[in-house]
Amino acid sequence: MRTKGTQGYGAEADVLAVRYESLTSDEVLGDVLHLIPGKPGRVLDVGAGTGRDAAALARRGHAVTAVEPTPELRAHGRRLHEGAGITWLDDTLPDLSAVKGTFDLVLLVAVWMHLDEAERPRAMRRLAGLLAPEGVMLLTLRHGPTPPGRHMFDVAADETVAQAAEAGLRAVHLSTWRDLLGRPGVRWTTLAFTPSGDVS
Structure with a gap:
């Protein structure tokens, strides 16, 4: 499922796979x-x-359940983590039409920056609907220069918190951190949300 946000990832998948796997999940999260x-x-x-x-x-x-719209990255994921018991889906925001049910944890690492201004509120509403009543959503925002050939936006934390509130989610964590791959001018924000029970 090719979308604007996946531009450049397929062609660079071999290099990106090595780069992504050079970090541990504990480091990123x-x-x-x-x-x-x-x-x-x-x-x-x-x-x-x-x-x-x-x-x-x-x-x-x-x-x-791992959602990844770039087939080359999905192929690397299946190869690198064979036997991990992961269910892979070819799907993408803002609709996630292939995803069913609700989840105790929804994770979006280095994803939100690929959605444009019109897509972000719609995606937030969809994600809120996928979160279990006691669930947690973790989301990272990328700040800094856009690499050539990528469909990417520098999204502010306050915009994201406001959109989450409109979708019935409450921010429970905000932190900023340096780019773990050392890219010049790049930094990150991590946000965490839980259902608030209110939709404005």
């Missing part, structure tokens, strides 16, 4: 590890890439 449910449950990893985080969560006992 270090500031929100305490928010990941300890009890095994249903996890949705949106934009799973090579499945680094999906595999780490599967090792914790979770039933993980």
Whole structure:
């Protein structure tokens, strides 16, 4: 399922697979590890890439559905994490039409920046609907220069928090961190949300 947000990823999949797997899930999610449910449950990893985080969560006992629209990255994920018990789907935001049910953890690492201004509110509503009543959504925002050939936006944290509130989600964590791959000018924000019970 090719979308604007996947531009450039297929052609660079071999290089990207090595880059993604050079980091551990604990490094990338270090500031929100305490928010990941300890009890095994249903996890949705949106934009799973090579499945680094999906595999780490599967090792914790979770039933993980990994959504990745770039076939070359999905192929690397299946190869690198064969036997991890991950369910792979070819799907994409903002609709995630192939995803069914609700999840105890919804994860979006380096994904949100690929959605444009019109897509983001729609995607947030869809994600809110996929979150279980006691669930947690973890989302990272990329800030800094856009690599050549990519469909990417520098999205502000306050915009994302406001859209989440409109979709019935409450922000419970916000932190910023340096780019772990050392790319000049790049930094990240991690946000965590839980259902608030209110939809404005």
